Amino acid sequence: MSTSSRFAVAVHVLTLMAWADDEPLKSDHVAESVNTNPVVIRRMLCELAESRLVISQTGSTGGSRLARQPEEITLLDIYQAVESRGVFSLHRHPPNPDCPVGVNIGAVLNDVLDEVDSAVEQVLANITLKDAVRRLKPCVRPGSNLDSRTAAVHRVSANGVKRKNGKEQVLSARN
Amino acid sequence: MSTSSRFAVAVHVLTLMAWADDEPLKSDHVAESVNTNPVVIRRMLCELAESRLVISQTGSTGGSRLARQPEEITLLDIYQAVESRGVFSLHRHPPNPDCPVGVNIGAVLNDVLDEVDSAVEQVLANITLKDAVRRLKPCVRPGSNLDSRTAAVHRVSANGVKRKNGKEQVLSARN
DNA sequence: CTAACTGTAACTATATTGGTTACAGACGAT
DNA sequence: ATCGTCTGTAACCAATATAGTTACAGTTAG
Numbered sequence: 001m002s003t004s005s006r007f008a009v010a011v012h013v014l015t016l017m018a019w020a021d022d023e024p025l026k027s028d029h030v031a032e033s034v035n036t037n038p039v040v041i042r043r044m045l046c047e048l049a050e051s052r053l054v055i056s057q058t059g060s061t062g063g064s065r066l067a068r069q070p071e072e073i074t075l076l077d078i079y080q081a082v083e084s085r086g087v088f089s090l091h092r093h094p095p096n097p098d099c100p101v102g103v104n105i106g107a108v109l110n111d112v113l114d115e116v117d118s119a120v121e122q123v124l125a126n127i128t129l130k131d132a133v134r135r136l137k138p139c140v141r142p143g144s145n146l147d148s149r150t151a152a153v154h155r156v157s158a159n160g161v162k163r164k165n166g167k168e169q170v171l172s173a174r175n
Numbered sequence: 176m177s178t179s180s181r182f183a184v185a186v187h188v189l190t191l192m193a194w195a196d197d198e199p200l201k202s203d204h205v206a207e208s209v210n211t212n213p214v215v216i217r218r219m220l221c222e223l224a225e226s227r228l229v230i231s232q233t234g235s236t237g238g239s240r241l242a243r244q245p246e247e248i249t250l251l252d253i254y255q256a257v258e259s260r261g262v263f264s265l266h267r268h269p270p271n272p273d274c275p276v277g278v279n280i281g282a283v284l285n286d287v288l289d290e291v292d293s294a295v296e297q298v299l300a301n302i303t304l305k306d307a308v309r310r311l312k313p314c315v316r317p318g319s320n321l322d323s324r325t326a327a328v329h330r331v332s333a334n335g336v337k338r339k340n341g342k343e344q345v346l347s348a349r350n
Numbered sequence: 351c352t353a354a355c356t357g358t359a360a361c362t363a364t365a366t367t368g369g370t371t372a373c374a375g376a377c378g379a380t
Numbered sequence: 381a382t383c384g385t386c387t388g389t390a391a392c393c394a395a396t397a398t399a400g401t402t403a404c405a406g407t408t409a410g
Contacts, residue, residue, distance in 0.1 A: 036368075036369075058376040060378050
């Protein structure tokens, strides 16, 4: 499955906004944190705005901020806003209806894929943006006596992270 | 997420073999049921053979059959054989390490993605190939007095299937 | 030996995502 | 009023993954 990074980027963007605590962020600033092009961010912000997760303002003092409190936004909300399709797909072309397996495998698979989707949604529904911010442990909060530039000194290596499944990978190379 | 149909096709192929009850199937025959090219099937069968789910034989009377009983093969086995990566990906490029959120969001996301992957795996681990065959309800079994050609008369429309999430779609167009 | 398979390379087609440039429109500041 | 700085969005390109196709070497039963 060629999974996209859209969900990861969306969570990153909204976590930034939760961190910024209602101060509107400019797409350039967000893009710098995500390490991508501002247009990519603006495109995603449009989708998030359509889903009523962020509010954007044009103009010279514009920017985007969360539409709700971080504890009122779940990762499921974000997932549904940016990943329209389920986890798996069915066949590209319909199976042969003249085969007793082919004619029915679609219904069987639909049931399975629904079960999978439900399981994913249940996990994501139980994590809020506030939780995500809370999990940013090694970082200092904006209100502390260390500003973000200082905090950057404490940065840990993002490489060599191991997933539970044992696949070694770099932070950006889950694919 | 641009999900692939590899898992759906793999389940289809192995369900066919479970249905065939240890009789070796030729790639041409399988391809006809899946409605694709035999080489696509053979490629997938190679992967499934590497994962010890099927056994293939070359030669004029060759073909592929299950390596184990259908009740000893779970959908998780199939998933792991053909979908190497997890459900989501992290960022394509590493986030900005000079940003207090960017430097840590990867670890937070890894935890979340692990939870999601585990949930998916748990669902799939609890469904065996035998279950899949059992769920092919409206079909007649090979041993019955209706052969597969006759059974095809009973075929139902594969179109207009609705997923639980309300997205209307055709059987082949979950993407 | 021959026919009928699998295994596999090589190429093409298609789709999705992400990156980039460019520009119209909004809006606060002066 | 106009100017600078934003967002929104179109248009295009690049990269990648999947899938479809042709072709052929190697294997095996008869």
